[in-house]
Amino acid sequence: MTDTAPGTASRTPTRRYGTRPTMKDVAARAGVGLKTVSRVVNGEPGVTPDTERRVQEAITALGFRRNDSARILRKGRTASIGLVLEDLADPFYGPLSRAVEEVARAHGALLINGSSAEDPEREQELVLALCARRVDGLVIIPAGHDHRYLAPEMAAGVATVFVDRPAGRIDADAVLADSFGGSHDAVAHLIAHGHRRIGFLGDLPGIHTAAERLRGYHAAMSEAGLPVHDAWVSLGPTDPERVRAAATTMLDAAEPVTALFAGNNRVTVTVVRVLAERPAPATPVALIGFDDFELADLLSPGITVIAQDSAQLGRTAADLLFRRLDGAGGDPRRVVLPTRLIPRGSGELPPPATS
Amino acid sequence: MTDTAPGTASRTPTRRYGTRPTMKDVAARAGVGLKTVSRVVNGEPGVTPDTERRVQEAITALGFRRNDSARILRKGRTASIGLVLEDLADPFYGPLSRAVEEVARAHGALLINGSSAEDPEREQELVLALCARRVDGLVIIPAGHDHRYLAPEMAAGVATVFVDRPAGRIDADAVLADSFGGSHDAVAHLIAHGHRRIGFLGDLPGIHTAAERLRGYHAAMSEAGLPVHDAWVSLGPTDPERVRAAATTMLDAAEPVTALFAGNNRVTVTVVRVLAERPAPATPVALIGFDDFELADLLSPGITVIAQDSAQLGRTAADLLFRRLDGAGGDPRRVVLPTRLIPRGSGELPPPATS
DNA sequence: CCCGGCGCTGACAACGTTGTCCAGGGGCTA
DNA sequence: TAGCCCCTGGACAACGTTGTCAGCGCCGGG
Numbered sequence: 001m002t003d004t005a006p007g008t009a010s011r012t013p014t015r016r017y018g019t020r021p022t023m024k025d026v027a028a029r030a031g032v033g034l035k036t037v038s039r040v041v042n043g044e045p046g047v048t049p050d051t052e053r054r055v056q057e058a059i060t061a062l063g064f065r066r067n068d069s070a071r072i073l074r075k076g077r078t079a080s081i082g083l084v085l086e087d088l089a090d091p092f093y094g095p096l097s098r099a100v101e102e103v104a105r106a107h108g109a110l111l112i113n114g115s116s117a118e119d120p121e122r123e124q125e126l127v128l129a130l131c132a133r134r135v136d137g138l139v140i141i142p143a144g145h146d147h148r149y150l151a152p153e154m155a156a157g158v159a160t161v162f163v164d165r166p167a168g169r170i171d172a173d174a175v176l177a178d179s180f181g182g183s184h185d186a187v188a189h190l191i192a193h194g195h196r197r198i199g200f201l202g203d204l205p206g207i208h209t210a211a212e213r214l215r216g217y218h219a220a221m222s223e224a225g226l227p228v229h230d231a232w233v234s235l236g237p238t239d240p241e242r243v244r245a246a247a248t249t250m251l252d253a254a255e256p257v258t259a260l261f262a263g264n265n266r267v268t269v270t271v272v273r274v275l276a277e278r279p280a281p282a283t284p285v286a287l288i289g290f291d292d293f294e295l296a297d298l299l300s301p302g303i304t305v306i307a308q309d310s311a312q313l314g315r316t317a318a319d320l321l322f323r324r325l326d327g328a329g330g331d332p333r334r335v336v337l338p339t340r341l342i343p344r345g346s347g348e349l350p351p352p353a354t355s
Numbered sequence: 356m357t358d359t360a361p362g363t364a365s366r367t368p369t370r371r372y373g374t375r376p377t378m379k380d381v382a383a384r385a386g387v388g389l390k391t392v393s394r395v396v397n398g399e400p401g402v403t404p405d406t407e408r409r410v411q412e413a414i415t416a417l418g419f420r421r422n423d424s425a426r427i428l429r430k431g432r433t434a435s436i437g438l439v440l441e442d443l444a445d446p447f448y449g450p451l452s453r454a455v456e457e458v459a460r461a462h463g464a465l466l467i468n469g470s471s472a473e474d475p476e477r478e479q480e481l482v483l484a485l486c487a488r489r490v491d492g493l494v495i496i497p498a499g500h501d502h503r504y505l506a507p508e509m510a511a512g513v514a515t516v517f518v519d520r521p522a523g524r525i526d527a528d529a530v531l532a533d534s535f536g537g538s539h540d541a542v543a544h545l546i547a548h549g550h551r552r553i554g555f556l557g558d559l560p561g562i563h564t565a566a567e568r569l570r571g572y573h574a575a576m577s578e579a580g581l582p583v584h585d586a587w588v589s590l591g592p593t594d595p596e597r598v599r600a601a602a603t604t605m606l607d608a609a610e611p612v613t614a615l616f617a618g619n620n621r622v623t624v625t626v627v628r629v630l631a632e633r634p635a636p637a638t639p640v641a642l643i644g645f646d647d648f649e650l651a652d653l654l655s656p657g658i659t660v661i662a663q664d665s666a667q668l669g670r671t672a673a674d675l676l677f678r679r680l681d682g683a684g685g686d687p688r689r690v691v692l693p694t695r696l697i698p699r700g701s702g703e704l705p706p707p708a709t710s
Numbered sequence: 711c712c713c714g715g716c717g718c719t720g721a722c723a724a725c726g727t728t729g730t731c732c733a734g735g736g737g738c739t740a
Numbered sequence: 741t742a743g744c745c746c747c748t749g750g751a752c753a754a755c756g757t758t759g760t761c762a763g764c765g766c767c768g769g770g
Contacts, residue, residue: 020511022756033720038758046718063507068487069433070756072424073725080467080488089453089666091446091649098444101470110484112435112467115456129465132423133435152418156375269649276653294446294624295650298631311444377726388750393728401748425726428755 021062030058041066072134080104081321082130083113084123085141092265092291092310093141096163099314100139107322109136118204120144131158137321139163139314145206147172159324163317165208166334173324175317175335177308179209179290182339183216186261186288186306189341191224194351195259195286198226199250201243201271202235202263210235213263213290232257243270251278251285258351259286265293272299283352288341297344304347308339376417385413396421427489435459436676437485438468439478440496447620447646447665448496451518454669455494462677464491473559475499486513492676494518494669500561502527514679518672520563521689528679530672530690532663534564534645537694538571541616541643541661544696546579549706550614550641553587554605556598556626557618560590568618568645587612598625606633606640613706614641620648627654638707643696652699659702662695 023037030037032051039047040055047055058064072078083100085093101111112130116123123143127150130138137159140147145168154160154172162174190198200217203210214235221228231253234246247270250257262268268289275285289296292307316335341347378392385392387406394402395410402410413419427433438455440448456466467485471478478498482505485493492514495502500523509515509527517529545553555572558565569590576583586608589601602625605612617623623644630640644651647662671690696702 024756027720034756035720035722035758036718039719042758048718051718063510065483065487065508067428067489067756068484069424069427069489070725071758073422073428073727073756074758076725078424087453088443088456089449091449094444094446094449098442098470101443101468105469110467110488111469112465113456114460114466115453128420129423132421133465134422134424153420156418272650272653293649295627295648295654298627299650299653300655379726382750389726390728390751391749394749397728403748406748422726425755426728428726428757429728431755 020067021064022067023064025062026055026058026064029062030054076134078134078136079108080110080112080133080135081137081139081318082127082133082135083111083139084116084126084130085113086118086143087115088113090266091293095311096141096314099311100318103315103318103322107325116141116143118143118207120146124149128153137161137325139317139321140167141165142167144168159321161317161321161324163313171332173317173320173332173334175313175320175337177209177313177337178339179212180216180219182290182306182308182341183213183261184220185216185339185341186290186304186347187217187220188224189304189343189347190259190261190286190288191220191226193259193286193348196226196351197229197232197255197257198259198261199232199247199257200234200261200263201246201250201267202233203238203267205235210263217261235263238264238266238270240270240273243267244274247271247274257285258283259288259347259349262287262289265289265291268293268303268305272303284349286347286349286351288347292342296342299346301346301349302344304344305342306339307342308337312337375422376419377422378419380417381410381413381419384417385409431489433489433491434463435465435467435488435490436492436494436673437482437488437490438466438494439471439481439485440468441473441498442470443468445621446648450666451496451669454666455673458670458673458677462680471496471498473498475501479504483508492516492680494672494676495522496520497522499523514676516672516676516679518668526687528672528675528687528689530668530675530692532564532668532692533694534567535571535574537645537661537663537696538568538616539575540571540694540696541645541659541702542572542575543579544659544698544702545614545616545641545643546575546581548614548641548703551581551706552584552610552612552614553581554602554612554615555588555618556601556605556615556622557588557590558593558622565590565618572616590618593619593621593625595621595625595628598622599629602626602629612640613638614643614702614704617642617644620644620646623648623658623660627658639704641702641704641706643702647697651697654701656701656704657699659699660697662697663692667692 023034027034027037032055036047036051037055040052081104083097087093097113104111112135114126116126120143127138131153140162141164142162147167147170150160150170160172162172164176166174187198202214205211218228232250236242260271262271271287288304290306292305296303296305378389382389382392387410391402391406392410395407436459438452442448452468459466467490469481471481475498482493486508495517496519497517502522502525505515505525515527517527519531521529542553557569560566573583587605591597615626617626626642643659645661647660651658651660
């Protein structure tokens with residue numbers, strides 16, 4: 001091959017982003033028309049084998065790759081969907097993200113994603129950036145509570161599905177886990193094992209799932225005719241420091257809680273740490289956590305959890321999204337997936353006999 | 356005279372589903388020129404406050420959002436980078452992915468990512484799809500061993516940084532963890548605690564890190580003048596079944612290994628399970644795992660690990676990528692980040708006295 | 711031998727945006 | 741008051757692709 005650089009180096013003063021060969025270059029080299037190259041690249045019929053060969057040769061020789069930006073501009077569809085979640089590094093979102101990706105892949109779409117870091121402003125910024133890219137659809141784990149900014153986008157045809165938490169002040173599809181039911185089950189489970197003073201360590205009360213879990217806690221307590229002391233409930237950011245302090249306060253109170261219900265996996269892990277660090281009490285503190293996590297079964301005792309299948313959540317949402325993109329109409333739907341209590345020991349510990 | 360074009364619809368109020376207003380529409384409504392709208396949208400100087408107000412009003416009224424596809428086509432830069440990794444759901448890649456995203460965000464770029472599922476063909480497919488989108492740069496955790504297909508892309512100006520494993524048959528930047536050193540340290544640590552028969556459970560030997568870790572294992576054994584029995588080394592897919600079988604074989608041999616070195620976090624977790632399920636032996640088996648993982652400190656005993664900071668890996672790679680994008684030249688660099696042995700108990704268990 | 715039809719090919723416009731360049735007007739200075 | 745410059749605004753081309761449509765050659769049937 002004596003071929004030299006693809007596309008004669010242009011004399012433009014400012015070095016442009018990689019001067020890549022275009023279909024025009026390929027056409028010129030193959031001695032055919034522009035549209036014929038397009039036909040070959042897209043596998044459209046109506047090209048002589050001989051012509052096709054010549055074009056293919058030119059393509060390889062020049063290292064041509066179709067510019068999808070131009071294609072997108074022309075066709076209108078981007079074959080990509082956006083995923084906005086809270087934190088990619090959170091083990092809860094990994095499988096979810098992966099599931100969405102799998103579904104997207106099955107539909108020939110790429111996935112663009114970003115983390116909102118639980119910041120509504122950043123969520124909006126991300127979502128709108130994705131809309132500007134003209135993603136075909138959006139899967140959103142919302143951080144904010146007002147999604148009216150999405151109305152023009154949705155009206156323009158951007159399919160949108162909310163996951164884990166519902167949209168705020170706007171009607172949209174949503175796929176949720178049964179936070180209320182799961183939380184209720186957890187607390188009822190603790191009560192059934194004899195606990196009366198149960199602490200709840202939850203996420204920021206503004207987060208829908210946190211509120212629902214709190215509601216489940218109250219419902220279960222109330223059904224059992226148990227009072228709830230203010231000091232037994234602590235909502236707020238789930239950074240280890242705050243959770244650690246809150247748990248310690250509950251456990252060191254004059255009438256300490258005998259069981260703890262942790263509102264999500266981050267909280268659970270911190271609580272496990274706190275409990276492990278405390279001098280072993282006569283009666284160990286019972287614990288149930290919302291969200292399953294790896295190795296929960298290998299701790300001693302194993303950690304009883306309310307499991308929600310985050311991959312299933314993602315898969316369901318993505319399926320729904322692509323059904324909308326395929327033209328499925330109808331009112332916004334709300335899908336609620338069940339949770340499952342997995343007893344492993346920590347949730348079955350009895351309260352102190354003295355209680 | 357063709358009135359079929361949807362963009363030039365005569366009446367503004369009714370807009371077809373899926374048809375978005377363009378700058379032209381905004382210009383018409385505001386009674387200004389096209390370029391003036393562009394100026395307002397991009398915050399360029401040279402627009403009277405009054406004109407700007409009119410344009411802004413038209414923008415909000417129509418729900419206009421700039422079409423970045425067209426912008427990209429015109430400008431050549433996409434302000435997005437691609438990340439190809441093995442599995443988003445793997446806890447090792449979550450923080451890495453997040454770190455890359457943070458750096459991208461700091462540079463005003465979006466992140467498009469995909470999982471190769473350790474399949475070279477899928478990796479190539481993904482990478483080329485990203486190139487077709489004209490991402491500015493790529494961060495790749497390679498699955499394959501031949502990346503010559505990337506040569507035209509890199510020549511065309513797509514910055515590329517490989518992470519965790521080097522590129523195959525091509526010169527490119529790479530950010531790696533010190534697999535050899537880490538592995539060597541782990542095995543030497545076990546030897547220092549008296550072990551002579553040490554098993555190594557690793558990933559597919561084709562994977563660079565797996566090969567390096569194996570090399571570290573052999574080096575440490577050899578330095579200590581210890582022989583390595585074939586049955587002590589097992590490389591292959593890291594699915595629980597295979598790992599479980601391999602570990603069991605080593606532990607049940609006539610002369611069983613007294614310590615295990617697990618080649619990555621998935622293997623480690625499986626080994627922990629295997630050990631936990633076996634009837635407690637007189638002398639527990641020592642264990643060191645490559646990669647740290649959450650809760651490793653809370654198991655009994657705590658799991659000694661060779662920690663590599665996956666977030667740091669991602670951050671370093673992304674930094675390097677953007678430095679290249681900002682014009683940093685020079686030969687491809689290979690950055691090797693150190694690993695750290697974290698003793699937690701499982702790696703300090705002595706071998707049986709009878710040994 | 712001629713004509714219709716069909717299969718292949720290419721010229722051209724359009725997608726929505728940005729960069730270039732020019733026109734017009736108002737303010738300031740001489 | 742005239743001239744000049746700056747400030748604002750707009751017309752136009754170009755980015756690389758795809759859809760439309762027309763032309764050209766070839767073949768078979770009349």
